[in-house]
Structure formats: C-alpha cells, structure tokens
Amino acid sequence: xxxxxxxxxxxxxxxxxxxxxxxxxxxxxxxxxxxxxxxxxxxxxxxxxxxxxxxxxxxxxxxxxxxxxxxxxxxxxxxxxxxxxxxxxxxxxxxxxxxxxxxxxxxxxxxxxxxxxxxxxxxxxxxxxxxxxxxxxxxxxxxxxxxxxxxxxxxxxxxxxxxxxxxxxxxxxxxxxxxxxxxxxxxxxxxxxxxxxxxxxxxxxxxxxxxxxxxxxxxxxxxxxxxxxxxxxxxxxxxxxxx
Numbered sequence: 097x098x099x100x101x102x103x104x105x106x107x108x109x110x111x112x113x114x115x116x117x118x119x120x121x122x123x124x125x126x127x128x129x130x131x132x133x134x135x136x137x138x139x140x141x142x143x144x145x146x147x148x149x150x151x152x153x154x155x156x157x158x159x160x161x162x163x164x165x166x167x168x169x170x171x172x173x174x175x176x177x178x179x180x181x182x183x184x185x186x187x188x189x190x191x192x193x194x195x196x197x198x199x200x201x202x203x204x205x206x207x208x209x210x211x212x213x214x215x216x217x218x219x220x221x222x223x224x225x226x227x228x229x230x231x232x233x234x235x236x237x238x239x240x241x242x243x244x245x246x247x248x249x250x251x252x253x254x255x256x257x258x259x260x261x262x263x264x265x266x267x268x269x270x271x272x273x274x275x276x277x278x279x280x281x282x283x284x285x286x287x288x289x290x291x292x293x294x295x296x297x298x299x300x301x302x303x304x305x306x307x308x309x310x311x312x313x314x315x316x317x318x319x320x321x322x323x324x325x326x327x328x329x330x331x332x333x334x335x336x337x338x339x
Contacts, residue, residue, distance in 0.1 A: 101199050104158060104206055111209040112334070118216050119327055129224035148214060155210060159203040165196035205333065212330055219323050226316045233309040240302040247295040254288045 117123075169192045258281065 100158070101202065104155075104199075105202050108202055108206040108209065111206065111213055115209060115213055115216060115330055118213075118220065119330065124227075125220045125224040126227055129221060129228075148210075151210060152207070155203055155207040159200070159207055162196060162200035162203050166193070166200050169193040169196050208333060209330075212326060212333075216323075216326055219319060219326065223316070223319045223323065226312060226319060230309065230312050230316060233305055233312060237302060237305045237309060240298055240305060244295060244298040244302060247291055247298055251288065251291045251295060254284055254291060258284045258288065 169189060
C-alpha cells in the first residue's frame with residue numbers, strides 16, 4: 097500500500113473511532129458542548145470549514161482516481177483473460193485489480209464518514225443548545241407559575257379584607273367612620289384591580305412560555321430522530337465494511 101492510501105486508511109480508522117466516541121450514550125450533548133467550548137477547539141473552529149472543504153476535495157480526487165484504476169484493471173482483466181496470457185501476468189493483473197478495489201472502498205468510506213462526522217458534530221451542538229433553552233424555559237415557567245400563585249393568594253386576601261370592611265360598614269353609624277371606610281374600600285378596590293391585572297399578565301406570560309416550550313420540545317424531538325437516523329446509517333456503513 098502506497099503512502100497516500102496508508103494515510104487514507106489511517107484517516108478512515110480515525111473517523112470510525114471518533115464517531116463511535118461521539119455516539120457513546122453516557123456522554124450527553126451538553127458535555128460535548130462543554131468540550132467543544134475549550135479554547136483549543138475554539139481556535140481550531142476558525143479553520144474548521146477550510147479544513148473540511150480541503151479534505152472533501154482530496155477524498156473526492158482519490159475516490160475518482162480509485163474508480164479510474166478499477167475500470168482500467170477491470171478492462172485489462174477481461175482482455176487478458178480472453179487472450180489466455182500466462183498465469184503470472186494474469187495474477188499480477190488480479191492483484192492490481194484487488195488493490196484498486198480496496199482503495200476505492202477506503203476512499204469511499206472515508207468520504208462518507210467525513211460527511212457523517214460533520215453532521216454528527218452539528219447535530220450534537222444543536223441538540224445541546226435545544227436542551228439548554230428547554231431548561232431555561234422550564235425555569236421561567238416555574239417562576240411565572242409561582243408568581244401567579246402569589247398574586248392569586250394576595251387577591252384572595254384582598255377580597256376577604258374587602259368583605260370584612262363592607263360588613264363592618266353596615267354596623268357603623270357614625271358619618272365620619274362611614275367616610276373613612278369608603279376611602280379604605282376604594283383603596284382596596286384599586287389594589288384588587290391592580291393585582292387582577294398583574295395576575296392576568298402573569299397568566300399570559302405563562303401561556304406564551306408554555307407555547308415556546310412546546311415548540312422547542314418539537315424541535316428537540318426532530319433533532320433526536322435525525323441523530324438516531326445518522327447513528328443507524330453509521331451502523332449500516334460499518335456492517336457493509338465488515339462484509
């Protein structure tokens with residue numbers, strides 16, 4: 097095996113190892129996001145797209161060269177078999193054909209796994225962001241619910257106080273006391289209206305946050321399905337390689 101095909105084979109083995117590590121179930125997407133946020137990876141991310149395109153071009157060139165070699169030696173194999181050349185020449189052609197086919201598989205799988213690796217990293221990043229947003233929205237929903245309960249309890253206390261004041265008003269006969277109670281009732285009504293408005297606003301916020309949370313949950317489920325499809329594609333590719 098020449099140096100270039102040895103390098104491609106080593107690159108293929110490295111791709112398989114990295115993808116298997118990325119697919120480990122006990123490492124969550126959030127942990128991978130923390131790993132990707134390491135300063136070393138941040139510096140490499142600047143050149144990531146250029147490196148990705150460069151490797152894609154190299155693998156495509158090697159894949160096309162392997163196809164050319166396979167077609168070349170396949171045609172030679174048919175011609176030589178037809179003219180019944182000596183056994184040594186025929187074995188040499190078969191060896192060349194086998195090597196060209198091996199190089200074709202190596203370059204093809206390397207190209208495919210390189211695309212799968214890029215997509216897997218992208219999906220892990222998106223999944224981690226979705227999980228973070230979902231956790232933040234759950235916290236907001238809990239806070240809004242707690243505020244709504246607080247407003248409802250305060251509203252009930254104000255209504256009880258208002259009812260008590262209205263009951264005591266009937267028992268008071270003095271005009272001065274009656275005027276004072278009216279002012280207190282008006283004040284309590286204003287506070288009650290203010291509390292009701294705040295409660296309505298809190299309920300609207302809870303509804304909006306719940307809708308946003310459901311949208312993020314749908315997107316999260318979609319990302320998980322796509323991630324499972326990519327993992328299934330990887331397993332299928334490994335099975336074909338073993339064959």
